[in-house]
Amino acid sequence: MARILVVGGSLGGLLAANMLWRDGHxxxxxxxxxxxxxxxxxxxxxxDALTAALERAGVNDGTNLGVEVPGRVLLDPDGSTHTQLPMPQVLTSWSRLYALLRHALPPERYLQGASVSGVDATARGVTVHGQVDGVAEAWSADLLVASDGIRSTVRQQLLPDVQPRYAGYVAWRGVCDEALLSRHTMETLFPYFGFCVPEGEQIIGYPVAGADRDTAVGHRAYNFVWYRPAAAGAALKSLMTDADGQHHPLGIAPNKVSWRQVARMREDGRVLLAPQWAQVVQKTALPFLQPIYDLACDQLAHGRVAVMGDAAFVARPHIGMGVTKAAQDAAALCDAIREHGATADALLAFEASCLPRGRSAVARARWLGAALEGVVEAGSVDRPQQAIAETAIDLGRYGHLSGFKDRMTA
Ligand SMILES: Cc1cc2nc3c(=O)[nH]c(=O)nc-3n(C[C@H](O)[C@H](O)[C@H](O)COP(=O)(O)OP(=O)(O)OC[C@H]3O[C@@H](n4cnc5c(N)ncnc54)[C@H](O)[C@@H]3O)c2cc1C
Structure with a gap:
């Protein structure tokens, strides 16, 4: 049994911690x-890879993960159905997964208010420095797993040159209660993984559990992500500045977004989007904003420190794989430790398994987002068709149908 510290208690850290704990660490x-x-x-x-990883983390005993859709629908700007694809998929939510994973881990294994500021690693182990509620603390262990997200403190110490790269567009996000939507929207959009692709933009969405993770009819919600270009600099800064003038470069929480920006976004929705989509955007009480970034590391193993999840690679959300990739990283880490023990060699084996997958995820997500970034010529890609057929598909089931493989080297 090894002593293993996991920095970051979001979905990636919780997946790793649950798997490692179940392996006796x-x-x-x-x-x-x-x-x-x-x-x-x-x-x-x-x-499917996420479902398998959740099972390994001890949380998927047939539990209802979320809402199942029978397939996808692409709406034209006039609201008519352009394309439908049968592609069943289960849509879950961050809070559902978080609750399941937290419940699976004994509470004393999850320390909140613990902010890590640095790590000292030797050939035999690691010492992590930080604070708990403002009081300096240090923790020692055989291994450290850094799952502390895109701005990872641990990664920035080990690889200071690796920085997120802004993709040139933002995602407006939000969740709209189904009770607020018209019958027409409920019939033509709500049951499906939906798409609408105005020139240079893209909105996608799907049904999810509503308040209190309720998946009963009448209590669900529709989750949307609307990708919109925003040039780096003044345009982006203005979007990320709240009504009090405070700048939030990484994304603005729902209650902080400037009402002027929200009003403008809703007005644009009325002009650009199918009426069903405009209604979703209009009726969402608390939309929020996130800039879209790419991040890729060339090294995940640093002696006895492993970097995983969004700390290691951030692929744009078009592939819908962030949590799944973190789950695959966690599983690869456990496999490596089972084979090599809690050693630096185990982390090298973990790195060898995860680097190609991370690179491929980032490349595929950039390919899907290229038109939004303005780096493909207008008309060179059938954007609506690409969006509905490729966004967030389960590669295990439909990867053979993807056009991405042909363009890997493009
Ligand atoms: C618009 C959008 C849509 C997305 N849609 C999907 C989707 O459909 N499917 C999917 O799989 N993924 C999706 N993702 C990605 C997904 O949210 C992440 O990839 C996933 O949550 C994995 O994150 P993580 O646990 O590695 O890091 P994070 O979730 O960023 O967690 C990092 C954790 O570390 C903690 N932390 C940070 N610094 C420190 C420190 N110094 N000390 C202690 N703790 C620290 C933070 O508080 C946080 O809890 C989407 C992302 C975006 C932006």
């Missing part, structure tokens, strides 16, 4: 946020 999660983390995040597309 003495695991401690250090999460800087104190208090409830519910209400973070929104909808999450599930893939």
């Amino acid at each position: 003495d695991v401690q999660v250090l999460e800087k946020v104190r208090g409830s983390m519910n209400g973070r995040g929104a909808g999450i597309v599930s893939h």
Whole structure:
């Protein structure tokens, strides 16, 4: 049994901690946020690989993960159906997965209010430095797993040159209660993984559990992500500045977004989007904004420190794989430790398994987002068709149908 510290208690850290704990290790999660983390995040597309990883983490005993859709629908701007694809998929949510994973881990293994500031690693182990509620602390272990997200403190110490790269567009996100939607929207959009692709933009959405993770008819919600270009600099800064003039470069929480920006976004929705989509955007009480980034590391193993999840690779959300990739990283880490023990060699084996997958995820997501970034010529890709056929597909089931393989080297 090894002593293993996991920095970051979001979905990636929790997946790793649960798997490692079930393998008999003495695991401690250090999460800087104190208090409830519910209400973070929104909808999450599930893939078979995620379901398998959840099972390994001890949480999927046939539990209802979310809402199942029978397929996809692409709406034209006039609201008529352009294309339908039968492609069943289960749509879950950040809070559902978080609750399941937290419940599966003994509470004493999850320390909140613990903010990590640095790590000292030797050939025999690691010492992590940080604070708990403002009081300096240090923790020692055989291994450290850094799952502390896109702005990872641990990665920035080990690989200071690796920085997220802004993709040139933002995602407006939100969740709309189904009770607020018209019968027409409920019939033509709500049951499906939906798409609408105005020139240079894209909106996608799907049904998810409503308040209190309720999946009963009448209590669900529709989760949307609307990708819109925003040039780096003044345009982006203005979007990310709240009504009090405070700048939030990484994304604005739902209650902070400037009402002027929300009003403008809703007005644009009326002009650009199918009426069903415009209604979803209009009726969503608290939309929020996230800039879209790419991030890729060339090294995930640093002696006895492993970097995983969004700390290692961030692929744009078009592939809907962030949580699934974090789950695959966690599983690869456990496999490597089973084979090599809690050693630096295990982390090298983990790196060899995860680097190609991370690179491929980032490349595929960039390919899907290229038109939004303005780097493909207008008309060179059938964008609406590409969006409905490729966005967030389960590669295990439909990867052979993807056009991406042919363009890997393009
Ligand atoms: C618009 C959008 C849509 C998305 N849709 C999907 C989808 O459909 N499917 C999907 O699988 N993924 C999706 N994702 C991606 C997904 O949200 C992430 O990839 C996933 O949550 C994995 O994150 P993580 O646990 O590695 O990091 P994070 O979720 O970023 O967690 C990092 C954790 O570390 C903690 N932390 C940070 N610094 C410290 C520190 N110094 N000390 C202690 N703790 C610290 C943070 O508080 C946080 O809890 C989407 C993302 C976006 C932006």
